[in-house]
Amino acid sequence: MLEALDLKKQFKNTRAVDGVNLFIEQGEVVGLLGPNGAGKSTTISIISSLLPPSSGDVRFFNESIIKKPQTLRKHLGVVPQEIALYNNLTAKENLQFFGKIYHISSNLIKTKMEEVLEIVGLQEKQNDLVKTFSGGMKRRLNIGVALLHEPKLIFMDEPTVGIDPQSRKYILDTVKRLNREQDLTILYTSHYMEEAEYLCDRIYIMDQGHIIASGNNNEIKGILSSEQTVVIEAEIIEDSFLNKLEYHPSVTQVYRQENAIHVIVPLEMDFFQTIIDIAGETETSLKSVQIQTPSLEDVFLHLTGKALRD
Numbered sequence: 001m002l003e004a005l006d007l008k009k010q011f012k013n014t015r016a017v018d019g020v021n022l023f024i025e026q027g028e029v030v031g032l033l034g035p036n037g038a039g040k041s042t043t044i045s046i047i048s049s050l051l052p053p054s055s056g057d058v059r060f061f062n063e064s065i066i067k068k069p070q071t072l073r074k075h076l077g078v079v080p081q082e083i084a085l086y087n088n089l090t091a092k093e094n095l096q097f098f099g100k101i102y103h104i105s106s107n108l109i110k111t112k113m114e115e116v117l118e119i120v121g122l123q124e125k126q127n128d129l130v131k132t133f134s135g136g137m138k139r140r141l142n143i144g145v146a147l148l149h150e151p152k153l154i155f156m157d158e159p160t161v162g163i164d165p166q167s168r169k170y171i172l173d174t175v176k177r178l179n180r181e182q183d184l185t186i187l188y189t190s191h192y193m194e195e196a197e198y199l200c201d202r203i204y205i206m207d208q209g210h211i212i213a214s215g216n217n218n219e220i221k222g223i224l225s226s227e228q229t230v231v232i233e234a235e236i237i238e239d240s241f242l243n244k245l246e247y248h249p250s251v252t253q254v255y256r257q258e259n260a261i262h263v264i265v266p267l268e269m270d271f272f273q274t275i276i277d278i279a280g281e282t283e284t285s286l287k288s289v290q291i292q293t294p295s296l297e298d299v300f301l302h303l304t305g306k307a308l309r310d
């Protein structure tokens with residue numbers, strides 16, 4: 001349906017996108033994951049035809065959108081990272097306004113508005129001013145705006161950042177429903193690996209302007225198929241304990257996630273005794289030690305050396 005071919009984008013001294021190749025098949029939910037500054041938003045702007053690339057091409061059903069952006073625009077909905085709504089208008093008035101911008105006839109707007117308000121669960125709030133909405137409700141309305149002109153393809157740029165867990169769940173379930181019931185093709189960017197795991201058929205992992213891995217969940221996790229993750233919880237995590245783990249010759253990676261330490265070591269290794277020895281040497285009192293198969297987050301760390309939410 002859509003493919004990006006060797007995209008590059010240079011902003012003065014920054015190479016934001018550096019040779020990105022990706023494709024989206026009709027009916028797929030594709031994840032684009034990466035830490036801050038990886039180049040996700042720039043890539044989305046280019047493949048939405050909102051920003052010209054420095055070089056490379058984007059094809060929608062085999063036609064270059066660089067030369068003919070209108071072929072894509074009428075079929076594409078974009079949910080930007082920044083909320084793009086009028087605070088002093090109601091939800092309904094916002095939809096009416098954006099409907100006009102999309103040149104939807106006033107008769108059709110009425111039906112589409114009902115439909116969209118139902119999809120994003122805001123029927124009861126349709127006459128309330130947007131300035132009274134929570135962050136999650138604004139994001140839902142933002143998604144509603146992008147659905148008004150019945151796009152075939154939708155790009156969502158981190159639609160769950162900074163919202164309450166209930167709205168987040170609502171958005172994730174809505175994305176799934178739109179894909180399954182309306183055959184909407186979706187490109188979804190996120191910092192959250194668990195969202196990608198839940199939603200996406202395929203994932204691209206991006207860092208420093210490059211795609212550094214791609215595939216379905218299992219293929220990406222397969223990158224660490226010969227490793228295991230040891231998750232350690234301790235009363236207090238001292239630097240000396242972390243340093244000893246980091247410099248142990250068998251350890252591939254060590255990183256902290258909330259109150260736990262994740263240590264990635266080869267699968268065949270029995271690392272329990274080593275951890276107990278290092279805890280003894282550094283007077284660390286352990287709360288728990290568990291073995292897990294590596295998560296997408298572990299794979300990301302292995303590939304980039306940094307946690308996704310750094």
Ligand SMILES: Nc1ncnc2c1ncn2[C@@H]1O[C@H](COP(=O)(O)OP(=O)(O)OP(=O)(O)O)[C@@H](O)[C@H]1O
Pocket residue numbers: 011012014015016034035036037038039040041042043
């Ligand atoms: N208009 C611009 N002018 C100059 N530099 C830019 C511009 N837009 C983006 N950049 C730089 O390009 C790089 C990639 O930014 P981009 O916003 O695409 O990353 P991102 O992966 O979407 O990050 P985030 O998750 O924080 O949104 C960053 O170093 C950013 O500072």
